[in-house]
Amino acid sequence: MALVLPSELVVEQFLPTVRAMLATRLAERGMTQREIATHLGVTQAAVSKYVGGESGGDDRFRDHPETVAAVDRIADGLASDEMDGYDALTELLALIRDLEDRGPICELHEEEMPALRGLGCDLCVRGLDPDVRTERDVLSTVRTAARTLAAVPEMADFVPNVGTNIGMALxxxxxxxxxxxxxxxxxxxxxxxxxxxxxxxxASKHVATAVLAATDVDPGIRGAVNVATDDGLLEAARERGIEPLEFDADYDDRDAHLRERFAERGDVPRVAYHRGAFGIEPATYVFGTDAGDAVERVRDLVTEAT
Structure with a gap:
């Protein structure tokens, strides 16, 4: 994975775009290319390209409302002499901080470093955070578990029509x-x-509901996989010493119902299932200490059930 700093994206993509936007707006306000070059700290030839639309840049900045508003404020201020270079720099630095906080710079950074996707990364905003390491570990575990599940030859027969998911809680x-x-x-x-x-x-409400209910009763259970309810799979669980727990499918508040059923049992079963209801496909949840543990149990059960 290439190591790309957000500051590189600011220099390579944000600044050229904003300079082109500023050059165009300052020209519209009557400034000469020489004056614009002085304000922007670039050559007159560069200003000519900016104004002529040859600058390239990224439309995510050109079309971003906050960027457009900031550029217009700076152009108005420089053109009227109500703003100097210090004031313009203050505006741009504030804009960059905003764009790094889940804005276009953040989006570009995730494109350059895909491993950041899904982390809700606030590294540029809040600095180093030990919680980010935990989040990365959870995402990595789910990613590996999904690949493991995909490699199980029999698994396709146990995917419900609504799909399967793998969940793991922090x-x-x-x-x-x-x-x-x-x-x-x-x-x-x-x-x-x-x-x-x-x-x-x-990313998932249904599997998250099961995981949260399980974790509330037993904090050591943080992973779950949903599969189609199958008598062969349930029997395979029993043969392994796991007594599946049946629950009702049509509860409006499934989270509360699961917590109640788990509490009645006194622990979280490794397998819980329902037989479906009107408009609700039968589903089975397989729980584990984490996503990998849950998938390993699913693999054992579906292999034995077929």
Missing amino acids: PEPRDETDVAAIPGRIYAIGGRIEIPANPEFG
Whole structure:
């Protein structure tokens, strides 16, 4: 993975775009190319290219409302002598900080370093954060678990019509945004498992509900996989000493219902299932200490069930 600093993107993509925008606006306000070059700290030839539309740049900045507003303020201020270079620099630095906070610079950085995707990375804004390491570890675990699941030959027969997902919670999760899963779910197509994207936090409500309910009762259970309910799989679980827990499918508040059922049992079962209801496909949840542990259990069960 290439190591790319956000500051490189500012220099290589943000500044040329903003300089071109400023040059055009200052020219529209009656400034000569020589005056514009002095203000921007570039050559007159560069200003000529900017004004002539030969500068390139990135439309994400050109079309970004905050960028457009800041450029207009700077152009108005420089053209009227109400703003000097210090004032313009202050505006630009504030804009860059905003664009690094989940803005276009952040988007470009994720494109250059795909490993940042799904982290909700605030490194540029809040600095080093030990929680980011934990988030990365969870995402990596889910990513590896998904690949493991896709390599199970029998798995395609156990993917429900609504798709399968793999979820894993951070320690002490608060809500579904603290559970990583695969966006768009995992589907079986032509007998093969298709994983549409890398895991992200908050990507699945259904599997997150099961994971959060389990973690609330037993903090050591942080992973889950949903598969189609199958009698062969349930019997395989029993043969391995796992007594599956049946729960109702049509509860409006499935989270509360699962917590209640787990509490009644006294622990979190490694396998919990329902037989479906009107408009609800039968589903089974397989739990584990993390996503990898849950997938390993799924692999054992589907292999034995077929």
